[in-house]
Amino acid sequence: MKRFGRWLRWGLLAPFALAFLWLLWLFLWVVYWGQFNPGTTRFMEIRLAELREKNPDAVLRQQWVPYAQISVHLKRAIIAAEDAKFVDHEGFDWEGIQKAMEKNQKKGRFVAGGSTISQQLAKNLFLTPTKSYFRKAEEAVITLMLENLWSKRRIFEVYLNVIEWGNGVFGAEAAARHYFAVAARQLGPAQAARLAGMVPNPRFYDRNRNAPGLGRKTAIILARMPSAEVP
Numbered sequence: 001m002k003r004f005g006r007w008l009r010w011g012l013l014a015p016f017a018l019a020f021l022w023l024l025w026l027f028l029w030v031v032y033w034g035q036f037n038p039g040t041t042r043f044m045e046i047r048l049a050e051l052r053e054k055n056p057d058a059v060l061r062q063q064w065v066p067y068a069q070i071s072v073h074l075k076r077a078i079i080a081a082e083d084a085k086f087v088d089h090e091g092f093d094w095e096g097i098q099k100a101m102e103k104n105q106k107k108g109r110f111v112a113g114g115s116t117i118s119q120q121l122a123k124n125l126f127l128t129p130t131k132s133y134f135r136k137a138e139e140a141v142i143t144l145m146l147e148n149l150w151s152k153r154r155i156f157e158v159y160l161n162v163i164e165w166g167n168g169v170f171g172a173e174a175a176a177r178h179y180f181a182v183a184a185r186q187l188g189p190a191q192a193a194r195l196a197g198m199v200p201n202p203r204f205y206d207r208n209r210n211a212p213g214l215g216r217k218t219a220i221i222l223a224r225m226p227s228a229e230v231p
Helices: 002-035 042-054 072-082 094-107 117-126 133-149 152-162 172-180 189-198 202-207 212-227
Strands: 164-166
Touching: 002 117, 002 133, 042 117, 072 117, 072 152, 072 189, 072 212, 117 133, 117 152, 152 172, 164 172, 164 189, 164 202, 172 189, 189 202, 189 212
Parallel strands: none
Antiparallel strands: none
């Protein structure tokens, strides 16, 4: 009975120990990437593996550029399109989350997440594209770490350099060159708005660049850009 009791205690403690180690692993990576630029992300690894199933020699297109070398038009466009309250909130847009939950309940499945830029970055750095409430919980933990350990400017700089923008295309510099043959710092307002409109479904828009919906989204984003506040 004593031996059984010891095994029971260890069995109960093991999940907490694993959770602690997982949190510590995340914390250390967040601290490190606060000072050093990520060479890759979980999303990049997943997309590269998918590409190499078809072509073993496939590579991703991504080039890191400092925050100051990214067009302010693109910064305003992303804020306007993805997270208008970015500079003010602490990682979560509670109104957006409530609307997403109502939409999910109406559809009877997980179709929207109400994610902020910080939450999207958390997902891109560490998680998978899978949609579930458990993954949203993981995302929330990482978001809190990012918001408390990084500045808004650092969060936005990393986000702009690592998000997916097409089939094998990641980051603002690669996107600007892929779609418009210019550097990220040279993007104009209309180009920036178009790139921002692609963010929710980048691989689809890479294949369907003249999709009518993208044109409408671009116009809406352009109208919102003057009021967008960037870090």
